[in-house]
Amino acid sequence: MTRITCRQLSPGVADLDSNLEMTTAAIRESVTAGARVVVVPELATSGYMFDSVEEARSVAIRPSHPVFADWAAAVAPADGVAIGGFAEIRDDGLIYNSAAVVDASGVLAVYRKVHLWDKEKLIFTPGSVEPPVVDTPAGRLGVLICFDLEFPEFPRSLALRGAELIVAPTNWPRESVPAGERVPEVTVAMATAYSNHVAIACCDRAGRERGQDWNEASCVIDQRGWVVATADESGVATADLDLNLSHDKSMGDLVDVFGDRRPELYEALTHATPLISRPTL
Amino acid sequence: MTRITCRQLSPGVADLDSNLEMTTAAIRESVTAGARVVVVPELATSGYMFDSVEEARSVAIRPSHPVFADWAAAVAPADGVAIGGFAEIRDDGLIYNSAAVVDASGVLAVYRKVHLWDKEKLIFTPGSVEPPVVDTPAGRLGVLICFDLEFPEFPRSLALRGAELIVAPTNWPRESVPAGERVPEVTVAMATAYSNHVAIACCDRAGRERGQDWNEASCVIDQRGWVVATADESGVATADLDLNLSHDKSMGDLVDVFGDRRPELYEALTHATPLISRPTL
Numbered sequence: 001m002t003r004i005t006c007r008q009l010s011p012g013v014a015d016l017d018s019n020l021e022m023t024t025a026a027i028r029e030s031v032t033a034g035a036r037v038v039v040v041p042e043l044a045t046s047g048y049m050f051d052s053v054e055e056a057r058s059v060a061i062r063p064s065h066p067v068f069a070d071w072a073a074a075v076a077p078a079d080g081v082a083i084g085g086f087a088e089i090r091d092d093g094l095i096y097n098s099a100a101v102v103d104a105s106g107v108l109a110v111y112r113k114v115h116l117w118d119k120e121k122l123i124f125t126p127g128s129v130e131p132p133v134v135d136t137p138a139g140r141l142g143v144l145i146c147f148d149l150e151f152p153e154f155p156r157s158l159a160l161r162g163a164e165l166i167v168a169p170t171n172w173p174r175e176s177v178p179a180g181e182r183v184p185e186v187t188v189a190m191a192t193a194y195s196n197h198v199a200i201a202c203c204d205r206a207g208r209e210r211g212q213d214w215n216e217a218s219c220v221i222d223q224r225g226w227v228v229a230t231a232d233e234s235g236v237a238t239a240d241l242d243l244n245l246s247h248d249k250s251m252g253d254l255v256d257v258f259g260d261r262r263p264e265l266y267e268a269l270t271h272a273t274p275l276i277s278r279p280t281l
Numbered sequence: 282m283t284r285i286t287c288r289q290l291s292p293g294v295a296d297l298d299s300n301l302e303m304t305t306a307a308i309r310e311s312v313t314a315g316a317r318v319v320v321v322p323e324l325a326t327s328g329y330m331f332d333s334v335e336e337a338r339s340v341a342i343r344p345s346h347p348v349f350a351d352w353a354a355a356v357a358p359a360d361g362v363a364i365g366g367f368a369e370i371r372d373d374g375l376i377y378n379s380a381a382v383v384d385a386s387g388v389l390a391v392y393r394k395v396h397l398w399d400k401e402k403l404i405f406t407p408g409s410v411e412p413p414v415v416d417t418p419a420g421r422l423g424v425l426i427c428f429d430l431e432f433p434e435f436p437r438s439l440a441l442r443g444a445e446l447i448v449a450p451t452n453w454p455r456e457s458v459p460a461g462e463r464v465p466e467v468t469v470a471m472a473t474a475y476s477n478h479v480a481i482a483c484c485d486r487a488g489r490e491r492g493q494d495w496n497e498a499s500c501v502i503d504q505r506g507w508v509v510a511t512a513d514e515s516g517v518a519t520a521d522l523d524l525n526l527s528h529d530k531s532m533g534d535l536v537d538v539f540g541d542r543r544p545e546l547y548e549a550l551t552h553a554t555p556l557i558s559r560p561t562l
Contacts, residue, residue: 114543118535130546150476150538152433153547184475184506191472194465195431225465254399257431262395265411266434 001240002138004165004199005035006218008235010207013047016059020045020067027082028074035238036138038075040084041205042113042146042169043097049210053095056123060089063107068100076104081136084203085145085169087124088112094125099145099169101134109134113145114154130154133161139243142198146170149202150188152195159196160258164243166192166200174213183215186227194225197257198246206235223248282521283419285446285480286316287499289516291488294328297340301326301348308363309355316519317419319356321365322486323394323427323450324378330491334376337404341370344388349381357385362417365484366426366450368405369393375406380426380450382415390415394426395435411435414442420524423479427451430483431469433476440477441539445524447473447481455494464496467508475506478538479527487516504529 007026011019023044030038042048045067050056061067071082081103088098088110097113097120112127113120131154133142142158142165149155149168158166172185182190185202193200204218220229220239223246229239249258288307292300304321311319323329326348331337342348352363362384369379369391378394378401393408394401412435414423423439423446430436430449439447453466463471467483474481485499501510501520504527510520530539 114546115541118533121535126543128546147541151542152437152476153542156433157547178507181507184471187468187506188472188476191465191469195433195469225468226459226462252399254402260396260428261432261434262407265395265409266438 002037002243003035003238003240004037004039004201004220005030005033005236005238006039006201006203006220006231008204008206008216008218008231008237009040009044010205011041011044011047013049013209014055014059015047016045019047020070023084024067024070024074027071030236031075031078031080033238036078036080037141037165037167037201038080038082039167039169039201039203040082041203042085042099042171043087044084044169044205046087047209048171049212050123053123056087056095057089060087060095062089063100063110068102068107071102072104072106075102079104079137081138081141083141083143083167083169095123096127097124097145099143101136101141101143103136108136109143111143111145113148115147115151117147131158133158133163140164142166144168146172149185149192152192155192155196155198159198163198164246165241166198168200168202170202170204172204172215172217174215183217185215186217186219189219189221190225190227193221193223195257197223197249199223199241199243204231283318283524284316284519284521285318285320285482285501286311286314286517286519287320287482287484287501287512289485289487289497289499289512289518290321290325291486292322292325292328294330294490295336295340296328297326300328301351304365305348305351305355308352312356312359312361314519317359317361318422318446318448318482319361319363320448320450320482320484321363322484323366323380323452324368325365325450325486327368328490329452330493331404334404337368337376338370341368341376343370344381344391349383349388352383353385353387356383360385360418362419362422364422364424364448364450376404377408378405378426380424382417382422382424384417389417390424392424392426394429396428396432398428412439414439414444420445423447425449427453430466430473433473436473436477436479440479444479445527446522447479449481449483451483451485453485453496453498455496464498466496467498467500470500470502471506471508474502474504476538478504478530480504480522480524485512
């Protein structure tokens with residue numbers, strides 16, 4: 001069994017030093033509590049509600065930044081892995097909404113968010129590379145960031161490439177939903193887990209930032225699509241999962257959710273463009 | 282607004298005459314009650330729990346069968362459309378798990394289920410053509426059958442081709458789910474509606490057939506992913522929806538769930554084959 005912990009932190013916008021300290025402490029505490037996979041939110045080192053590109057740039061860091069060595073030291077005792085979001089600046093001067101996958105050896109992979117949400121488009125450059133599947137000491141992880149999950153092509157791709165666990169740092173803006181309903185992002189994650197037989201850990205954030213609240217809907221979902229952990233009052237969502245189960249795509253002797261795919265009939269999914277031949281009234 | 286009604290019938294296995302009469306009566310009643318789109322279950326004319334291919338063949342019909350003229354007459358007063366499942370026999374002698382889309386003029390389209398579930402594979406030949414999007418007097422409909430919904434490529438394709446409403450005749454075998462949870466098929470349909478901004482009507486079936494119970498989870502889901510109708514005690518799920526809303530893929534000024542797609546990064550979805558480089562322990 002692998003203990004997976006999401007830490008629903010409350011980063012301060014543009015408060016780099018405090019955020020670095022908070023994320024490292026959260027990862028260290030989680031490992032002490034037995035976690036081997038620790039997920040912190042999207043843009044955990046930078047905050048989210050930037051007033052300008054300049055403000056975001058002021059807290060954008062590189063994968064060589066010492067914080068990732070701190071995360072590596074924090075996961076080392078468990079031979080574990082930490083995944084978290086950061087504002088990344090590259091040599092071209094552009095900034096990205098990125099996530100790092102860090103084990104005891106350092107940064108294993110960086111993913112740059114492809115599907116930017118709303119005003120992120122005014123701040124960040126979208127990634128141009130598909131999300132990675134990373135072999136880590138704690139399992140084969142696929143990485144997405146927030147809105148990426150709502151494009152079924154992306155989690156499907158990760159699962160087809162053998163991901164045992166999809167880790168998704170998120171910042172889900174607060175929504176009102178009908179009584180008794182989950183926020184739609186969690187419904188989407190459950191359906192994704194179910195259709196792909198893959199476990200998913202979504203780490204949302206907490207706290208109000210420049211007037212913005214969040215769903216605070218962190219969850220760990222097993223490979224059959226059931227929510228097995230949500231955030232407790234201290235913002236910790238933790239569950240023990242057998243990640244090997246994500247390799248079993250069968251449902252009885254005659255059903256296999258991957259073997260039953262008909263990729264020769266899926267061309268339209270990749271190439272079709274929206275067809276609106278009837279005007280919207 | 283368009284009234285959409287799912288009729289959660291209980292067909293008898295291999296009892297063709299009764300099933301034809303029941304489906305036609307249900308469509309007629311629904312139209313009298315104001316429906317313009319009426320959905321009846323998967324294999325509504327034939328039943329489901331066949332003992333043999335021969336038994337299925339004994340009740341397999343062609344799109345030229347008079348029952349579809351009866352359905353056409355039933356929807357004519359509303360200039361409506363009926364969608365329902367039937368066991369189809371073709372000139373090659375093979376039988377298919379099919380669905381017909383019927384308006385007052387007759388059969389507009391036939392779809393043959395591509396993703397056969399479990400023992401269906403021992404009875405039916407899988408379809409080899411992608412599901413259709415059909416312009417009908419009551420809207421542009423995309424057609425799937427049951428397990429097809431769990432392959433996100435298919436509903437995505439229908440939505441990208443402009444479907445305003447996905448209609449899905451189903452036979453969902455009874456599952457036990459954790460307290461307070463929906464059956465996973467409905468969660469998948471909600472996520473599908475949400476991610477694609479498309480309305481979905483799933484018509485499940487009722488009744489015990491050769492020891493098999495069903496989820497009886499028929500639902501109408503709006504284009505934002507909310508369940509707006511489930512089956513009442515008489516097995517009727519009905520809702521009025523503005524299907525034009527399915528053309529609006531925006532979420533605020535800067536988000537468009539289709540415009541934000543990055544198809545150039547989705548190749549893996551179509552072509553990847555499962556990669557299992559780590560043996561399952």
